[in-house]
Amino acid sequence: MQQIRKMPIWMKVSTDPWSYQVLATLPGQEQQWKPSMYSSITPICFASPLLEKPVGKESMPQTPPFSAMFDSSGYNRNLYQSAEDSCGGLYYHDNNLLSGSLEALIQHLVPNVDYYPDRTYIFTFLLSSRLFMHPYELMAKVCHLCVEHQRLSDPNSDKNQIRKIAPKILQLLTEWTETFPYDFRDERMMRNLKDLAHRIASGEETYRKNVQQMIQCLIRKLAALSQYEEVLAKISSTSTDRLTVLKTKPQSIQRDIITVCSDPYTLAQQLTHIELERLNYIGPEEFVQAFVQKDPLDNDKSCYSERKKTRNLEAYVEWFNRLSYLVATEICMPVKKKHRARMIEYFIDVARECFNIGNFNSLMAIISGMNMSPVSRLKKTWAKVKTAKFDVLEHQMDPSSNFYNYRTALRGAAQRSLTAHSSREKIVIPFFSLLIKDIYFLNEGCANRLPNGHVNFEKFWELAKQVSEFMTWKQVECPFERDRKILQHLLTVPVFSEDALYLASYESEGPENHIEKDRWKSLRSSLLGRV
Secondary structure: OOOOOOOHHHHHHHOOOOOOOOOOOOOOOOOOOOOOOOOOOOOOOOOOOOOOOOOOOOOOOOOOOOOHHHOOOOOOOOOOOOHHHHOOOOEOOOEEEEEEHHEEEEEEEEOEOOOOOOOHHHHHHHHHHHHOOOHHHHHHHHHHHHHHHHHOOOOOOOOHHHHHHHHHHHHHHHHHHHHHHHHOHHHHHHHHHHHHHHHHHOOOHHHHHHHOOOEEEEEHHHHHHHHHHHHHHHHHHOOOOOOHHHHOOHHHHOOOOHHOOOOOOHHHHHHHHHHHHHHHHHHHHHHHOOOOOOOOOOOOOOOHHHHHHHHHHHHHHHHHHHHHHHHHHHHHOOOOOHHHHHHHHHHHHHHHHHHOOEEHHHHHHHHHHHHHHHHHOHHHHHHHOOOOHHHHHHHOOOOHHHHHHHHHHHHHHHHHOOOOOOOOOHEOOOHHHHHHHHHHHHHHHHHOOOOOOOOHHHHHHHHHHHHHHHHHHOOOOOOOHHHHOHHHHHHHHHOHHHHHHHHHHHHHHOOOOOOHHHHHHHHHHHOOOOO
C-alpha cells in the first residue's frame, strides 16, 4: 500500500470546523497577513487558436473549449489510436489510454503527417509530465522528435511534406504557450521554442507571421505576470499589523469598511473582482507542482526544487487568510456593542450576495472570519444579531459529509455557467482550499507509476479533469464595475494578528474565566505594554 505523506504545512486546515481556511505558513515564515494591490493590472487571456488558416478537420482536430474537453467519466473517449500505439509502449482498455512508458507518451504528443494528438491528451500530458521531468527537458525531446523524424533540418526534404506537418507542430506549440505560458519563463524553454518555430517558419511567410504572433502573445502574458508579481511584492513589503498602526497613527485607520462601502452588494462585487484577478494568474501546472515528489526512476536531483513553483497559488491562499482576518478585525474593532452587531449583519449580507454571485471562496473566508474564536466569543454582541440568514449560509457551507451541501451548490453554479446568458451567470469561484485538498488526495491516493514502470495515465485523466474545470472558471471576466477606493481598502488596510484580535475581543467583552483573564493580562502586557 502506498504510504500517504503528510500534507504540506502551507495547506493544512484548522481543527476548528469553521476555520477551513488554508493557513499560509510556508516553512521559515511566520504567519503574517500580507495585503496586496494590483487592481491596475488587466489580465491577458488568449484562448483562441492563433493559426490564421486552420487545418481541416480531416487532418487535425479543432480545439474545443476546456468545458468540452472531458466527459463525465473524466476523459475524452475518442482519443486517436493507431496500430503503432497499441504495440509501442502504450496500453489501452476499451479504446481508452490507461498507461504507457514515458518515452511512448512523449512520442504520442508529437504530431506527424497523418496524426495530431487530441487536445485532451495534450493538456493532460503537459500537466502531468512535470511530475517526471522538467518542462524544458520535455520541450527538448519534442523538438528533437519534430526535427529528426520530420526531417525539418534537411534542406533537401520534401516541401509538401513540411507544409503538411508544419501547421500541426505550430498548433502544438500554440497549445503549450497558451495553456502553460509560465513554463516559458525558463530561458531554455524559450530558446527551444524559438529554434523550432524558426525551422517551421523558414521560407513560408504565412508560418512566419503565425510564429511571430504566437511569441508576441506569450511575451505579453509573461510581462503581465511579472508586473503582477512586482506589485504584490511591493505591497507585501510595506504591510504592517493594524495594532502597530493604531499605536503610532491612530487617526490613519479610523474608517471602517461600512464607511468605505455602505452597500454590502457592492462589496461582494468588489471581492469578486479580486478573486477573479487572482485566479487568472494561477497556472494550471501549480496544482501539480504544489505536490511534486522526486520520481523514483529519476536520478537527477537538481530539477526537483525547480519544479516546485507555486507562488501564484500561494498568493491566492494568502488572500483567503487576509479576508478572514479582515472580517474578524472589522467586527472586533468597534467599541460599542450595537456597532459590532451592525458589522456582523453587514458581513452576513455580503456573504449572502457572494453566494448568489457564485463567489464561494469569499463566502467561506467571511464565514471563517466570523467563526474565529475572538469573534464567536462575543456573546452579548451576537445576541443583538438577527442570525437567520447566517444560519442558512452556514448550512450551505457545512463541512459535514465532505461538504455535501457546498458541492451540490457548486455543481449548480457550474451548470448555470455552462448555459449562461450573461457574464454574471458565468461566475464560478470555488472554495479554493477544498479544491486543493481534493487534488492533493487524488494525487496521494494513486501511484504515479504502475509496478511495471509505466506512467499511470488513468490517474492523470482525472487530475486533468479537475484542473480543466478550474481553467474554465478562471477565464471569466468580471462583469462588475471596478471601485478603486474599495479595492484599495480591501487589499491594503492593516488587519489584526490573532493575538491582537483576542485582545480587542477581551477589551470589548471581558474575559469569562480564569484562562481568558490570564491571557488578557498577558496580551495587554506584551502588545500594549500595560499591566
